[in-house]
Amino acid sequence: MKITFINHEHEIIIKSYLEMIFTSVEEVTKDNSKFKDFLDISNVIIDYHNQYGEIYENANFNDFLMIIPVNFSTMVSGFLCGLENETNASTVRITRHVLSEYGLKVMSDLKKLNPVHD
Numbered sequence: 001m002k003i004t005f006i007n008h009e010h011e012i013i014i015k016s017y018l019e020m021i022f023t024s025v026e027e028v029t030k031d032n033s034k035f036k037d038f039l040d041i042s043n044v045i046i047d048y049h050n051q052y053g054e055i056y057e058n059a060n061f062n063d064f065l066m067i068i069p070v071n072f073s074t075m076v077s078g079f080l081c082g083l084e085n086e087t088n089a090s091t092v093r094i095t096r097h098v099l100s101e102y103g104l105k106v107m108s109d110l111k112k113l114n115p116v117h118d
Contacts, residue, residue: 001043004050006065010113014068017106018042021076024095028083038079045071065110073103 005011022042029035049067076099084092 001046002050003046003068004054006113006115010065010110013106013109017069017102018072020102021072021099024099025076025079028080028088028092028095034083038075041075041079042072045075061115062111065113066107069103069106069110073100076100076103 003011003014005014022039025038026035029038045068048071049064052064052067077096080092080096080099
């Protein structure tokens with residue numbers, strides 16, 4: 001799904017973040033139907049982000065920037081908790097921790113962006 005970006009820097013930050021999430025979650029998900037469910041939920045978040053972005057002149061700029069990282073970090077954490085079992089617990093917990101820390105970095109990077117288009 002195509003994502004609305006405010007500028008090139010925003011695009012790089014978000015694309016890198018989502019690539020890391022999709023790659024990591026796919027690696028720990030052994031069931032393709034569960035990963036498909038993950039992608040379906042991802043598309044709902046991206047669609048919400050894009051719709052909010054269409055009216056962002058009247059909306060809060062910072063809220064717009066944080067839609068993807070806040071919603072994805074929450075979704076990823078919940079999804080990985082649901083996948084965790086006795087045989088994959090350490091891998092899932094490490095993945096959840098790494099993605100959580102990366103999400104915080106992304107949010108910090110996004111706070112530095114200014115509301116201008118390239």
